[in-house]
Amino acid sequence: MFTIGRNTDYASRIVLHLACLEPGARVTAADIASRRLIPSAFIRRIVSRLSAVGVLATVRGSGGGIALARPAAQITLREVVEAFEGPLSLNVCVASPAVCPLAVTCPVQQAWVGATQHLAAFLTGVTFGDLAREIRDPQSVP
Amino acid sequence: MFTIGRNTDYASRIVLHLACLEPGARVTAADIASRRLIPSAFIRRIVSRLSAVGVLATVRGSGGGIALARPAAQITLREVVEAFEGPLSLNVCVASPAVCPLAVTCPVQQAWVGATQHLAAFLTGVTFGDLAREIRDPQSVP
């Protein structure tokens, strides 16, 4: 079906949730999990990955929690996607042309390279600052 | 890694091969399989699907083979992709928003809808007529 995995989607929920709060607000992972319908035993790994990648800043111990490492306006959807799906590459030969012996003369490869670049550009243009702003209008989510 | 499957890639090789021949040329599947490095026991299902979808016209029996059902210029890469990956949908909520309870207020969904539309538009713009023309220049492939 050619879709992103659940990990990636959950990650975007987490970042979006934080982007909707006051800048710099810190909140526990379990809290986000319950509000955003993320399996509570699952969110740990996701948060861990996001912080390894530099999207989240975490504080351990009692009274700790997670927060955005940077302003939401500087976090792109692409960054979150690539943290879980790896570098964008719509066909195996885009990331590493060597895997296909036909790559040298294959015009389809060029098409996939182009499609990947277009998608990457689109996702780079979507920041969580923009996304959070869209949700402020109708009713603010707890 | 978020890529198309091998089925889809093999399918594009088949269509490209036919697009490089004389218009209307008919050739056996086994021949394409050996020239384009497709597992020979695999190509059957792929050809079958492509013909069910209206991209290929097949002729059974001795002396039969496969050919494009329409001029290559009218066959888009999107069509081939969707024949194997299903309707383009970069996240589950794009194809059917009902699967996610958050969909009604989720701005990320809008982003995925947009990304899917952009990708779809790009792939619609790539026809095998164009692709075949690119390969005629350097050296014609057997």
Added chain:
DNA sequence: CGTAATGTTACCAGAATAGTAATCTTTCTC
């Protein structure tokens, strides 16, 4: 009828997915 071709189905091994669970480490509060 025999042969050459596609159509269809069943099957399989290995990988990926989605999720659970248990344990470790850090740090605050009392």
Added chain:
DNA sequence: GAGAAAGATTACTATTCTGGTAACATTACG
């Protein structure tokens, strides 16, 4: 310092998906 509250890490599992193989069925030419 004890205990509790948090995140970090790892191992495990069940299910599905993927890529591929194999066998058989169907069609058509000669």
